Amino acid sequence: MKLEESPRIRELKFILARMRESPLSILGIAIILVFTFIALLAPILAPPTPGRDPYIIPRSGYFPEPQPPSPEHPFGTTEGQYDIYYGVIWGTRSAYRIGVLVVTVSAIIGIVVGGLAGYYKGVVDEVLMRVTDVIFAFPGLILAMALVVAFGPGLDSITLALVLVGWPTYARLIRGEFLRVTSEDFVEAAKAIGCSDLRIIVRHVLPNSIFPLLIAASLDIGAIVLIAAALSFLGLGAPEGYADWGQLIALSRNWITGRPGDPFAYWYVYTIPGLFLFLFVMGWNLLGDAFRDILDPMIRRR
């Protein structure tokens, strides 16, 4: 098959052409690229001390009052003298780590479970739908919070909790796509010539149904980082001193009102980590919003 004839390539070209027309999605991509570079270049931008866990922010002393930006600490320090610059740079890396990990694991579980339900239908499907119903019956953040408390606070617990809350969305998505694709003629044809179930799923059904899931899952990275940061902010995530935006924002809570006569004396402790988190989430949401419009058949303009 020649590449340019494939409808998937044509679809991709269409999406790229439409994205070029939308300044907001370009901005989104630019923001995401900047953060990706920060995450990749973290060891150069903020060199860790050799032999120490690079995700633990170095601290200079234990003085409780945050210190303003200085040549030594470009973004200042938090309470307990953690370096904010180091924290937000390595925080980008830990944001990507949790976002990509949660999305990948949830998507894999979603593909396997949703695929089985959509291909074999019947009892398997019924059980899956009931299980997802129960998970969807909770507001996501609240279920995740309860699970984190049950597993014991920490980043691993947050990751596990977000996977448990997140996979049903992907399972339902893949199930729907499988139901649609398996009713098409080429799948019937493959069955008629005696292909095994595994071959049909891997070679025929999956390639025709996985595209929406890949888009949905990768765009969820922003939302997942936001929930993880909220849980860290509540004190359920990273241990103190770990490079994590939510935790850095939590460290600023005692310094919101500043000093008498100087209300914004500690502006850097909440503004800088918050801006990193906000821009990161917005980058993904800008891209997601553009995609939603491009892919929505109801308002799509060919």
Add this chain to the structure above:
Amino acid sequence: MRAYLIRRLLLVIPTIIGVTLLIFGVTQLFDPYERASLYIRDPRQAADINEIIRKYGLDQPFYIQYFNWMSQVLRGNLGWSHSMHMPVLEALVTHLPATAELALYSAPLIIILGIFLGKLSAVNKDKPIDHATRVMAIIGWSLPSFWLGIVLLAVFYGGLGIFPPGRLSPWAEAMIASGEFKVYTGLYTIDAILNLNPAVFLDALMHLVLPVTTIVTINVALIMRIMRSSMLEQLGKTYIIAARARGLASKQVIDKHATKNALISVITISGILTAGLLSGMVITETVFEFKGVGYFAANAATQLDIPAVLGFALFAGLVFVIANLIVDILYAYIDPRIRLG
């Protein structure tokens, strides 16, 4: 309609059983000694912990324990909250009015603003005003609620000295604790009106401004987005083109026909809005020390107060299930295709 109603009500039962099974499943991660706290009504009972394990069969198989636990839950016993020093149910009930008050002001604002902005955006599609509202929505949607709350507090409370955190100023709290102020609902703005006390009303209102602003900013995009896309969908339909062809004024077509039909999708999304509100309350109430159920739950979570967190999750799950039930019934009432289909 009645057949649909019965079918939909029956569907709630397996969901609620599922919700309780999930919560109960989480408790199984703990050993019997920790789980015993889910059945205690009073810390003095903790002395006889082996007695409690025996009484509720905490060393019995899963299904027996589940029935024992359910029979306790149905009697309103959700265990003892060590972070609040009171039974979990009592803690939830005491904190509920604060959350209800936040919801009372946030939800209508979110819906009205969301409908207005979504319509504005759709009618002016691809014009500057459309881009501006969409950018605003994306910004609101992307703002971490806890960070927005902190920035608002820094600017308005720290900088300008208005809109303090908490629910009331100390003097107003003292007044409410005194006998002369009658507490009817626990929603202080409403109680102040009933007591004809403008000072307390104003004080309660000042404390509501920032948390309500936070919740509205974060959640308005949800309604706006759905209103915009369903409005665009309606405006592209043949009945709209026909109405325009018959010579109806553009404003009349938009207001009378398109808006009415586009609003149906706003109703279907309000179930999701409930979830957003419940999650948002946990964070927002924590930042503003606004002592509602969300504050209680977040505080309990940091103190690893397991019965309280699970009790709150159960409560949130039930509220969400009931909200979805109401949405579905409303939807069926408005759209006959649903109840007859």
